[in-house]
Amino acid sequence: MAVRTDGRLVDSPMQPVRCGACGGRVEVRKSSWDQTSIQWHEDAVRACAERRDAQPGSGPNGRFFSGCKALRDSVRAAAARGEIAIQAED
Known part of the structure; x- marks a missing residue:
């Protein structure tokens, strides 16, 4: 079976x-x-204070960081202003 090229980052x-x-x-x-x-x-x-202050959990994925609220807000605002493209408009 041939491997299909993922063109998402090209597109x-x-x-x-x-x-x-x-x-x-x-x-x-x-x-x-x-x-x-x-x-x-x-x-x-x-630089990210939320990432720096995150408390590690237990288990093999204890260092998992679920994300920064301030960054999430910045990304959403950039998308709303049209500065970054959204591939599939909902």
Whole structure:
């Protein structure tokens, strides 16, 4: 069976967004209003107070970080202003 090429990043590349709270820059791709992919850069990891203050849980996924509310708000605002594309309008 042939492997199908995933063209999503070609059709809609990730776009930079800065967090309104800490100024950290991430790369974002919004598939819909409810689905967002985020690639964190090292400066954003260091700058994010919510990420820094997150308490690790137990188990093998104890260091899982569910996300930053300030960044989520910044991404949503950028999408609402038309600064980042949304692939599938709901």
